[in-house]
Each structure stands twice: as structure tokens, then as C-alpha cells.
Amino acid sequence: MVERQVDTQPKSQQPNRGGKARRVIAVHSAKGGVGKSTLCVNLAVTLARRGLRVGLLDADLHGPSATIMLGNAEWPDPGPDENTILPLRAHGIQFLSMGNLVTGKTPVIWRGAMVHQMLSQFYRNVIWDDLDYLFLDMPPGTGDALLTTAQVEPPTGVLVVTTPQELSLVDTLRGMRAFRDMNVPILGFVENMSYLICGSCSHRDDLFGEGSTEALAEELDYPLLGSVPIEPEICASSDRGTPFVIGHPDSESSAVLGRIAERLIELVDERAADSALSLEWREMDWLERSPEPPEDAPKSELPLQLMWQVSNDELGLMWSDGERRIIGVRNLRLACPCARCVDEVTGKKLLDPLTVPDDITLTKVEVVGRYGIAPHFSDGHHTGIFTFPYLREI
Numbered sequence: 497m498v499e500r501q502v503d504t505q506p507k508s509q510q511p512n513r514g515g516k517a518r519r520v521i522a523v524h525s526a527k528g529g530v531g532k533s534t535l536c537v538n539l540a541v542t543l544a545r546r547g548l549r550v551g552l553l554d555a556d557l558h559g560p561s562a563t564i565m566l567g568n569a570e571w572p573d574p575g576p577d578e579n580t581i582l583p584l585r586a587h588g589i590q591f592l593s594m595g596n597l598v599t600g601k602t603p604v605i606w607r608g609a610m611v612h613q614m615l616s617q618f619y620r621n622v623i624w625d626d627l628d629y630l631f632l633d634m635p636p637g638t639g640d641a642l643l644t645t646a647q648v649e650p651p652t653g654v655l656v657v658t659t660p661q662e663l664s665l666v667d668t669l670r671g672m673r674a675f676r677d678m679n680v681p682i683l684g685f686v687e688n689m690s691y692l693i694c695g696s697c698s699h700r701d702d703l704f705g706e707g708s709t710e711a712l713a714e715e716l717d718y719p720l721l722g723s724v725p726i727e728p729e730i731c732a733s734s735d736r737g738t739p740f741v742i743g744h745p746d747s748e749s750s751a752v753l754g755r756i757a758e759r760l761i762e763l764v765d766e767r768a769a770d771s772a773l774s775l776e777w778r779e780m781d782w783l784e785r786s787p788e789p790p791e792d793a794p795k796s797e798l799p800l801q802l803m804w805q806v807s808n809d810e811l812g813l814m815w816s817d818g819e820r821r822i823i824g825v826r827n828l829r830l831a832c833p834c835a836r837c838v839d840e841v842t843g844k845k846l847l848d849p850l851t852v853p854d855d856i857t858l859t860k861v862e863v864v865g866r867y868g869i870a871p872h873f874s875d876g877h878h879t880g881i882f883t884f885p886y887l888r889e890i
């Protein structure tokens with residue numbers, strides 16, 4: 497067994513979202529114009545209407561559309577710390593889009609390095625107000641934005657949007673392969689612009705043929721969450737800045753979107769449950785100590801296989817390669833990588849060690865997505881997300 501005490505210096509800057517999202521859902525298609533943004537907005541608003549705290553980050557820097565679809569073109573306010581920014585609010589969700597940061601209708605030309613830098617800042621510096629779900633409206637293609645997302649804000653899973661045309665399916669496969677190569681799980685498909693319902697006789701017209709996405713989903717063994725019809729009012733609502741599900745809550749298409757939203761959170765919660773390592777801290781006798789992990793503790797499929805409470809002020813970690821570490825809680829607190837504790841630009845430590853009590857403990861440790869943990873410390877601090885690579889590094 498390898499047992500090490502952790503030192504206190506974070507060695508790299510780590511992502512921070514202020515308040516964190518428990519589940520991050522990327523909505524993607526390699527092909528443009530298939531309705532990613534439309535679905536993202538309507539699914540996010542549908543979940544918010546059911547009482548969930550939902551955020552939407554428009555990761556499409558070249559063609560941001562959330563600003564128009566949500567009808568809020570305000571400039572965002574700065575956040576509490578330098579370089580941070582507060583999300584805007586519209587129709588019950590929090591959101592931010594490049595469309596709120598650039599003026600005029602001219603598209604901005606972003607080179608690869610700029611996309612990485614800008615998107616990383618979006619992911620790190622938006623101070624969300626304690627989200628349950630964060631939707632990422634991904635740009636089309638398989639370029640820099642995907643890689644940056646997988647590195648900086650790894651999604652719990654990806655919802656793949658397609659249309660029934662064959663061309664779209666070929667692109668779909670390309671996009672899925674890119675996410676798979678980056679170890680981001682695919683949640684399933686939604687087929688958009690699937691069919692047309694005649695306004696007068698309610699006849700269903702499968703304009704592009706029937707069942708192609710269903711067949712693909714079956715072949716690849718991913719669920720098809722639903723098929724959304726071509727609905728002129730979906731388009732008109734987006735242009736007006738009022739999401740379709742708000743303007744037409746009782747329509748059949750809103751019901752379809754509602755069922756997709758339900759299935760989506762089931763799937764994403766299942767994914768997150770795979771990583772159900774979260775630990776409630778209990779009060780132990782100060783002499784009590786369990787240096788070995790409990791035999792009956794559930795193990796995850798993640799790089800961090802299990803966490804356990806060693807003592808009142810020590811956390812045990814076991815990695816999938818068998819390495820174990822015991823980290824002092826105070827050392828963990830001092831290594832917090834959040835924007836309040838580390839200057840994100842210079843990497844300089846902002847946390848004064850003298851302000852951290854010697855007898856600090858934890859109240860709980862949550863797993864975030866499939867990539868990190870968020871410890872809740874007894875001094876009330878809980879905004880740091882320790883990614884697995886960072887945890888191993890400190």
C-alpha cells in the first residue's frame with residue numbers, strides 16, 4: 497500500500513464554477529443546423545419548469561443563438577471575484593452566451609487557440625448559482641471546442657441530435673467517435689425535424705423516411721430518447737425569444753419534449769450514479785482511525801474507485817490502479833483550487849493558511865460528474881472542484 501501525506505501547494509490551475517452543477521449535459525451534433533440550440537433551450541426550460549435549477553452555456557462561439565432564443569441580450573454582471581462573471585437569467589434558467597458579450601450581428605472569427613482560451617474562461621469563470629443540471633450547447637463539428645470541453649468541463653454525458661437524413665447520420669457517427677475518443681459517455685439520441693403533422697388533417701408525413709435514427713440507435717446500442725416534429729411554431733418561438741415550451745405548454749410537441757427531458761435526466765442520473773462515491777462525514781472519536789477502506793464499500797468504475805473516512809480529519813482515496821492515499825483534511829483545504837483560493841490568472845495562492853483552523857473537518861464529499869470531487873469543509877467552504885488528475889497530483 498502506498499500511503500502519502502499531501503503537501504499544500506496546488507500545482508496547476510483547476511476549473512472552478514463557483515456554485516457547481518451536479519450534472520453536465522453536452523448537446524451535440526457534428527452537423528450544423530439540426531436544432532441543437534433549439535432542443536437545448538427547450539429541454540433546459542422544461543426541466544426548470546419542473547423545479548430544477550438549470551443552467552445553459554452556449555459553447556458555440558462562432559454562432560451563438562441562446563441570446564436570441566431566450567430573448568435576453570443584456571450584458572452579464574461581473575462576479576464577486578476578479579475575472580468572474582455572473583450568468584444571466586431568462587425563462588427560469590441561468591445562461592450565458594457569447595451573444596451577450598459581443599455587439600452587432602457580424603460573426604466573430606475565432607482561431608483555434610482563441611476558442612480554447614475563451615471557452616476555458618467560460619467554463620472556469622461563470623459563477624453559476626448552485627445548479628442541478630448544466631446544458632452545454634456545443635458548436636457543430638469535431639474541432640477545438642470539443643477537446644476544450646472534455647478537458648475543462650467534462651460532461652456527464654452527451655445528447656446527440658440528429659435528423660433523419662442519411663448525411664446527418666454519417667456526421668453523427670463522426671461526432672460520437674470524437675466524444676468516445678475523449679472518454680465522454682454518450683447518453684443517447686434525439687431525432688429532430690423528424691416528421692411533419694398536417695395542420696388541417698393531422699396526417700403524419702415522414703418527409704425524410706422513417707426509422708433511420710432508430711435503426712442507428714439500435715445498432716449502436718444507445719437509446720433514442722424521442723423524435724421531435726418539424727413545427728413552424730418552434731422556429732417562430734425561437735425567433736421571438738420565447739422558448740416553444742413556454743408559449744405552447746399544452747401542445748403535443750411540448751409533451752414530446754417533456755418526455756425527452758424526463759428520459760434525459762434518468763439517463764444522466766444513472767450515469768452519475770455510476771460514480772456514487774459521495775461520502776457523508778460522521779463524527780468519529782478523535783482516537784478512532786480506519787487506515788484500511790471498509791470491505792463492503794461500493795466501488796465505482798471511475799479512476800477514483802472509492803473514498804472513505806479514515807478519521808475525523810483524514811480522507812482515504814483508493815484509485816483504480818490500486819494506489820491508496822490518506823489526505824489530511826487541512827491539507828486538502830489548503831490545496832483548494834477554486835477562484836477564491838487561487839488566482840486563476842497568475843496561479844498565486846490567495847488563501848491565507850492562518851485562516852484555516854487546525855481542527856478543520858469535512859461535512860461531506862460529493863462526486864462531480866465523472867471527473868472530480870467537491871469536498872464540503874467544516875469552515876463552510878465548498879466551491880473547490882478537485883479533478884481526479886489534480887487529486888493525484890497534489
Ligand SMILES: Nc1ncnc2c1ncn2[C@@H]1O[C@H](COP(=O)(O)OP(=O)(O)OP(=O)(O)O)[C@@H](O)[C@H]1O
Pocket residue numbers: 525527528529530531532533534535556559561635636688689724725726727728729730731732734735
Ligand atoms: N423541430 C423544429 N421545427 C421547426 N424548426 C426547427 C426545429 N428545430 C429547429 N428548428 C429551426 O431550425 C433552425 C436551426 O436550429 P438551431 O439553431 O437550433 O440548430 P443548431 O444545430 O443549433 O445550429 P448551429 O449548427 O448553427 O448551431 C432554426 O431556425 C430553428 O428555429
